Amino acid sequence: MNLNIHYQEDFKDRHIAPSEKDTKEMLDVLGVDNIDQLIGQTVPDKIRLKQPLNLPAPKSEKDYLTALRQTASLNKVFKSYIGQGYYDTVTPGVILRNVMENPGWYTQYTPYQAEIAQGRLQALLNFQTMVIDLTGMEIANASLLDEGTAAAEAMFMQYSLRKNQQATKFFVSELVFPQTIDILKTRANPYGIELVIGDHETVALNSEFFGAAIQYPAGNGEVFDYSAFAQKAHDYNVKVTVIADLLSLVLLTPPGEWGADVVVGTTQRFGVPMGFGGPHAAYFATKEEYKRSIPGRIIGVTIDSNNNYALRMALQTREQHIRRDKATSNICTAQALLAIMAGFYAAYHGPQGLKLIAERVHGLTVSLARSLENAGYKVLNNVYFDTIQVELGDLAGAIHGECLNNEINLHYNGSVVGISLDETTSPEDVKLLLKVFSKVKAIAGDAVELEDKGLQTVIPAALQRTSEYLTHPVFNTHHSEHEMLRYIKSLETKDLSLCHSMIALGSCTMKLNATTEMIPVTWPEFGKIHPFAPADQVLGYYNVFNELDKWLSEITGFAAMSFQPNAGAQGEYAGLMVIRAYHQDRGEGHRNIALIPSSAHGTNPASAAMAGMKIVVVKSLENGNIDVDDLKAKAEQYAADLSCLMVTYPSTHGVFEESIIDICNIIHQHGGQVYMDGANMNAQVGLTSPATIGADVCHLNLHKTFCIPHGGGGPGMGPIGVARHLVPYLPGHAVVDINNEKSIHAVSSAPWGSASILIISHAYIAMMGGEGLTSATKYAILNANYMKARLEQHYPVLYTGEGGRVAHEMILDCRSFKNFGIEVVDIAKRLMDYGFHAPTVSFPVAGTLMVEPTESEPKHELDRFCDALISIRNEITAVEQGILDKTNNPLKNAPHTAAVVTGDNWTYGYSRQTAAFPLPYVAAYKFWPSVGRVNDSYGDRSLVCACPPIESYEESYAGI
Incomplete structure (x- = not known):
C-alpha cells in the first residue's frame, strides 16, 4: 500500500454534491460527453470569460478557520x-x-x-x-x-x-x-x-x-x-x-x-x-x-x-x-x-x-x-x-x-x-x-x-x-x-x-450553507463589535471587507463593491441611486426613465419608483426573451431622458439571452446605464460576468449565490458592484468615514450593512477558490438541465436557449391543467405530502412552477423531487380521465395532516396510503404538515396580527 502524505480534504467536493458517477449518469441522459460540452450549448460563446478567475488557491475548512482566527484576533x-x-x-x-x-x-x-x-x-x-x-x-x-x-x-x-x-x-x-x-x-x-x-x-x-x-x-x-x-x-x-x-x-x-x-x-x-x-x-x-x-x-x-x-x-x-x-x-x-x-x-x-x-x-x-x-x-x-x-x-x-x-x-x-x-x-x-x-x-x-x-x-x-x-x-x-x-x-x-429536503425555488437559490461558513459569525471577535468602534480596533473586519471586495470585483469584473445594502432590493435601490447621482453630476439630472422588461422581478419597478424614476416597460417575445426591437425603439424614443435599463441575467425565464451585449450597447448609445439584477448570478460565476455583458452596476444576493442562509425570510445581503466611472458615488455614511468624493447618502444604518454575515460569503469564496466557484456554476447548470430532461415529458418547459438548454432554472408550464380543475397551487400543496417545498409558484409567469436545483443537491435528491412531480402529474392525469374526482382528489385536499390521515372518518375517494405515502421513499422519512390548507381570504377578512386570546383557540394552542 502506497501512503499519501499530501492529501488535503477539498471543500469543493463537500459543497458540490453530485459524485463522478452521478455526473456521468446525468451527462448520459443529456447526450453530452462532458460538462464543458453542456456549458458550450448553454452559455453563448461571445460572453464567455477568456481567463479563469484570478482568486487565491482554495483553503481547507480547517485551514480557513485557523487563518480566520488570526484575522479575528485583529479585532479588539x-x-x-x-x-x-x-x-x-x-x-x-x-x-x-x-x-x-x-x-x-x-x-x-x-x-x-x-x-x-x-x-x-x-x-x-x-x-x-x-x-x-x-x-x-x-x-x-x-x-x-x-x-x-x-x-x-x-x-x-x-x-x-x-x-x-x-x-x-x-x-x-x-x-x-x-x-x-x-x-x-x-x-x-x-x-x-x-x-x-x-x-x-x-x-x-x-x-x-x-x-x-x-x-x-x-x-x-x-x-x-x-x-x-x-x-x-x-x-x-x-x-x-x-x-x-x-x-x-x-x-x-x-x-x-x-x-x-x-x-x-x-x-x-x-x-x-x-x-x-x-x-x-x-x-x-x-x-x-x-x-x-x-x-x-x-x-x-x-x-x-x-x-x-x-x-x-x-x-x-x-x-x-x-x-x-x-x-x-x-x-x-x-x-x-x-x-x-x-x-x-x-x-x-x-x-x-x-x-x-x-x-x-x-x-x-x-x-x-x-x-x-x-x-x-x-x-x-x-x-x-x-x-x-x-x-x-x-x-x-x-x-x-x-x-x-x-x-x-x-x-x-x-x-x-x-x-x-x-x-x-x-x-x-x-x-x-x-x-x-x-x-x-x-x-x-x-x-x-x-x-x-x-x-x-x-x-x-x-x-x-x-x-x-x-x-x-x-x-x-x-x-x-x-x-x-x-x-x-x-x-x-x-x-x-x-435539513429535510431540497427546496427547488427558482430565483431564490436555496443552496448549502456550510457549517464551517457559519461558525465564525458567533465568535465574540466578530459578534461583540460596535459598528462605530474606532478603525484601529476593527482591523480584522477591514481585512475581511478588503478581501471580499477584491474577490467579488474579480468575479463581477467591476472596479469596486459597496457592502452597505443589507438586502437584495436595497441593493437595487442603492445601484439606481448611484446611477442617478452619476447623471446629476454630469448635468443630466433630467434623465429619469428606467426601461424594465415585462418579465422583471417585482422589486425592479418598485425600486425604480423609489429612486424617482419613471418606468417604461419593454415587451418580451413569445420565447421569453427581451424584444430587442421594442427596446431599441423605446431607447430612441426616450433617449434624451433615458437613465437606465434594469435587466436580469440570465433572464428571469432562466435563459442566457444571446442578444444581451447588443441590448447593453443600445442603452449606452442613448446615454443610459445598465443595471443588472444579480438574482441569477450563480449561473454566471466563473463563466461570464456583469462587466463582460456590458453592465455598469449590479447587486449580488449574497443569500443566494454566495451562501448566506435565508433564515426563514432574512437576513440577506445585497452589496453592489460598479464600473470605475460609478465608484465615486458609492454610498457614504454620516458617522463612519467611508465616503468617496461624491458619495450618495447612506442606504443602511450601519456602514457595512449586516457586516457579521459577510464572513459567510468570505468563507465560501476562500474555501472554493476560482476553479471551485466555476465548477459550482457548471453543476448548477448541469443539475437544472438533468431535471429538465426528466420532467419535460410530463410538464412543458416554457423557455429554453437557442441550444435547447436552460440555465440554472426552468419554468414548468402548468396552465393547461386548469382545463380539468387543477391549479398550480394544488401542485404546490400536494408536494408537501411528498416531503418537499414547492418551487416558485406563478413567477414570472402565472400558472407555472420555476424550478432551481442548485449545485449542492446530489442526483438522488434531484431524482426524488422529479419522481414526486411525475407522480403528481400521474394524479393529474387520473383527474383528467375521471379516475379521480375533479374536486375530491389528492391535489385538491392537499396537504394531508397526520390528524386527518389517522382520523376515524375518511371521506376521500382515494386511500390513506395515497394521501400520506404516495411513493415508497416517503414512508422512510415522512414530514407531516402541521395544518391543512390555509384559508387565505378568511385571514385577510378577519385580520389578527397578534397572538389571539388563549380561550379563542384552546385546543389548537396545545404546543404554542
Whole structure:
C-alpha cells in the first residue's frame, strides 16, 4: 500500500454534491460527453470569460478557520458604551445554540408555503405581539431591515397617505441618530420631500408638513414628554413617527399612549449580537387603519381546511411582487431569523424578566450619573433611561486616552461624551468607569464610591409606564431553559427546511450553507463589535471587507463593491441611486426613465419608483426573451431622458439571452446605464460576468449565490458592484468615514450593512477558490438541465436557449391543467405530502412552477423531487380521465395532516396510503404538515396580527 502524505480534504467536493458517477449518469441522459460540452450549448460563446478567475488557491475548512482566527484576533473587543442604537446584549445560550446556530431555523425559506412554515410563523407572530404590546400600537409587521430604513419607510408611508398634496415637508428632530437622518436624506430626495431638521420644542409646524420623526429616548439620552408635540402635529394633520428604544418601553410610557402614528426601531438589544452593524431585526408598528399601507410582511391568524388555528402571511397584495411600482415599498426580504430570536428572548425572560433587565440598566445609569456628579463632573441630562452626556471641558482628550488604556469606548462629541449602558453592564464595569474619570481629575480611585443606596428613578411619574405588556401565555410560560428548549423545538418541527429536503425555488437559490461558513459569525471577535468602534480596533473586519471586495470585483469584473445594502432590493435601490447621482453630476439630472422588461422581478419597478424614476416597460417575445426591437425603439424614443435599463441575467425565464451585449450597447448609445439584477448570478460565476455583458452596476444576493442562509425570510445581503466611472458615488455614511468624493447618502444604518454575515460569503469564496466557484456554476447548470430532461415529458418547459438548454432554472408550464380543475397551487400543496417545498409558484409567469436545483443537491435528491412531480402529474392525469374526482382528489385536499390521515372518518375517494405515502421513499422519512390548507381570504377578512386570546383557540394552542 502506497501512503499519501499530501492529501488535503477539498471543500469543493463537500459543497458540490453530485459524485463522478452521478455526473456521468446525468451527462448520459443529456447526450453530452462532458460538462464543458453542456456549458458550450448553454452559455453563448461571445460572453464567455477568456481567463479563469484570478482568486487565491482554495483553503481547507480547517485551514480557513485557523487563518480566520488570526484575522479575528485583529479585532479588539473593547467594552462599548457608544450606544447610538447599538448595544451589547446577552444571547441566551438556549436561543444561541438552538436558533441562531441551528440549520433547522436558519435554512428555512420565506413562509409563502404556510402549511409547512407554522413554526416560524408562530415565532414571528410572537415578535409582532411583543412589538405591539411594548409600543402601545395596534398592528406591527414581522420585521424590517434596520432602524434607519424603518424610519425611512415610515416617512414614505406618511407621504403616501397625505391628503394635502401640497404638503412636502417632513420634520426630523436634530436628536434623531445621525445615521437615520442620513438615510432619510437619501430617501427624501427623489420624491422632492424637504427635510426640516431642528428642535422639536421650537419648530413651527404648519400645513406644509405631512410628517415628523422624533427619537425616544432622544439621541442625547434625554427622555422628553412629546405629548404636546404630538398634539400640535395632529392639529396640522402631521403624522408622528417615533423612533423608540424597545427595552426602554418596559419602563417608559409607550408612544401609542401619547399620540404616535407610527413607532419604529430596532430589536437588536433583545438578544441579538451587535455584529459590527448587523443583521438585526427592525420593527414597524402603527394604527390598524394603515394596515394596507404598512411595508413589509405581516403574519396573520387564519384557519385551515379543517377549521383549525393556522397562520399565514397576510395582506400579500400590498407587496412588490404583485403591485410592482405601485407597491408600498420595494422590500423583498426582512430579518426573520433575528426577529425570531428577539421574540424568543422576550418569551424566555417574560414581562418580569424584561423589567428586571431594564431596571438594572436604568439603575446603573442613575448610579453612574450621581457618582460622576459627586466627582465634580457635569451631567447634562435631567431625564434619561440608559444614556447620559457628560461635559468634559478640556479633560476630553485625557478621558479618551485613559478609556482606551482600559479598553473602553465612549461616544465622543467635542467636549461632551455620551455613555450608554446595556444589559451586559455590571456594577464592576461602572466602578471601572468611575475609576477612569476619577483618575483624570486626580481623585483617588476609591475616593468616589458607586452610589447605589436609596436610588430613585429619574423618570417622572408622567412618563413611567403603567399599562401591562406581554400578558399572553406565550410570554409567561417558557422561563426555565428546559421549557424554552422544548418550545423552540416544538416550533422547529413544524417547519420544513434544508435539513429535510431540497427546496427547488427558482430565483431564490436555496443552496448549502456550510457549517464551517457559519461558525465564525458567533465568535465574540466578530459578534461583540460596535459598528462605530474606532478603525484601529476593527482591523480584522477591514481585512475581511478588503478581501471580499477584491474577490467579488474579480468575479463581477467591476472596479469596486459597496457592502452597505443589507438586502437584495436595497441593493437595487442603492445601484439606481448611484446611477442617478452619476447623471446629476454630469448635468443630466433630467434623465429619469428606467426601461424594465415585462418579465422583471417585482422589486425592479418598485425600486425604480423609489429612486424617482419613471418606468417604461419593454415587451418580451413569445420565447421569453427581451424584444430587442421594442427596446431599441423605446431607447430612441426616450433617449434624451433615458437613465437606465434594469435587466436580469440570465433572464428571469432562466435563459442566457444571446442578444444581451447588443441590448447593453443600445442603452449606452442613448446615454443610459445598465443595471443588472444579480438574482441569477450563480449561473454566471466563473463563466461570464456583469462587466463582460456590458453592465455598469449590479447587486449580488449574497443569500443566494454566495451562501448566506435565508433564515426563514432574512437576513440577506445585497452589496453592489460598479464600473470605475460609478465608484465615486458609492454610498457614504454620516458617522463612519467611508465616503468617496461624491458619495450618495447612506442606504443602511450601519456602514457595512449586516457586516457579521459577510464572513459567510468570505468563507465560501476562500474555501472554493476560482476553479471551485466555476465548477459550482457548471453543476448548477448541469443539475437544472438533468431535471429538465426528466420532467419535460410530463410538464412543458416554457423557455429554453437557442441550444435547447436552460440555465440554472426552468419554468414548468402548468396552465393547461386548469382545463380539468387543477391549479398550480394544488401542485404546490400536494408536494408537501411528498416531503418537499414547492418551487416558485406563478413567477414570472402565472400558472407555472420555476424550478432551481442548485449545485449542492446530489442526483438522488434531484431524482426524488422529479419522481414526486411525475407522480403528481400521474394524479393529474387520473383527474383528467375521471379516475379521480375533479374536486375530491389528492391535489385538491392537499396537504394531508397526520390528524386527518389517522382520523376515524375518511371521506376521500382515494386511500390513506395515497394521501400520506404516495411513493415508497416517503414512508422512510415522512414530514407531516402541521395544518391543512390555509384559508387565505378568511385571514385577510378577519385580520389578527397578534397572538389571539388563549380561550379563542384552546385546543389548537396545545404546543404554542
